[in-house]
Amino acid sequence: MGKITGVMNIDECGRRQDFNVKIMNFRQSDVVQTGFWASGRGVQLLRTEKERESELYKSIREKTFKISTKIGAPYVIEVTDGSSRGILIGSKRYEGYCIDLIEKIAERIPEFKYEFELVPDGMHGSYNEITKTWNGLIKRLLDFEADLAICDLTITFQRKSAVDFSLPFMNLGISIVYTKPEQKPVDFFSFLLPLGGDVWICMATAYLIVSIMLYLQARQ
Numbered sequence: 080m081g082k083i084t085g086v087m088n089i090d091e092c093g094r095r096q097d098f099n100v101k102i103m104n105f106r107q108s109d110v111v112q113t114g115f116w117a118s119g120r121g122v123q124l125l126r127t128e129k130e131r132e133s134e135l136y137k138s139i140r141e142k143t144f145k146i147s148t149k150i151g152a153p154y155v156i157e158v159t160d161g162s163s164r165g166i167l168i169g170s171k172r173y174e175g176y177c178i179d180l181i182e183k184i185a186e187r188i189p190e191f192k193y194e195f196e197l198v199p200d201g202m203h204g205s206y207n208e209i210t211k212t213w214n215g216l217i218k219r220l221l222d223f224e225a226d227l228a229i230c231d232l233t234i235t236f237q238r239k240s241a242v243d244f245s246l247p248f249m250n251l252g253i254s255i256v257y258t259k260p261e262q263k264p265v266d267f268f269s270f271l272l273p274l275g276g277d278v279w280i281c282m283a284t285a286y287l288i289v290s291i292m293l294y295l296q297a298r299q
Contacts, residue, residue, distance in 0.1 A: 099115050099116060099117040100115060100116040100117075101114075101115050102114040102115055102116065102122070136188075136190050139188065139190045139191055139192075140190040140192075142226075143192045143194060144191070144192065144193045144194075144226040145193070145194055145196060145224070145225045145226050146181060146193050146194070146195050146196070146225065146226070146227045146228070146229060147195075147197075147198050147216055147219045147220075147224070147227070147228045147229075148177055148195055148196070148197060148198065148228065148229050148230050149197065149201060149202075149203060149215070149216065149230040150173070150197065150201070151231055152175070153175055153176055154175045154176045154177045154230055154231050155173055155174075155175040155177050155178060155230060156173060156174055156175045157172070157173055158171070158172040158173060158174055165178060166178055166182075166195060168195045168196065168197055169197070173195070176248075177229045177230055178195070180229070180248065181193060181195075181229065193227075198215055198216050198219055200214055200218075201215075202214045202215030202216070203215045203216055203217075203232050203233075204216045204217030204218065204228075204238060205217075206241075213241060216230065216232060217241055217242055220242050221241060228242075231249075234247060
């Protein structure tokens, strides 16, 4: 998707006014305007929902999507028993959850054509603060060497700032397990619990001695 700005007027304060922006869909074969944005009117679409859906399926039919992935059980596993299971990537066959997921998507969208590749450096994708570059699957996407990437890739804030993620197909987390508290009757003397019995006896004795001393001092 892209945007093309039409005639633009600038007022005395340098603010833009009375302009519109064309919304273009850049495809492999041509460029099609799908709508425009105008001051005071907002986004205006030139095609109906059915027409946009038809254009979407047409753009899918015109392209073979390259999907980059990384070996890691049980998501992508090399077939080593010599069977014909899975799909062929290079000279070897692979199977796993990620491959099955893409195959199920292709079953629901017959126009969806794809081919797999293994990420060359075998990395998920991390950012190098010194070189200001990415590696792994994220680099393949940013360099337009792959259209999609699928594997056990954790969604982090830094990665989300570089590429778009779909809804995760698996959620993992660390939880703390603890015993369910028991319901206990109300104890009116619960304020005594923080200190032991010996401590309370010592405090009472000290209070009694101090009271007697103060009384004797007041009598003199």
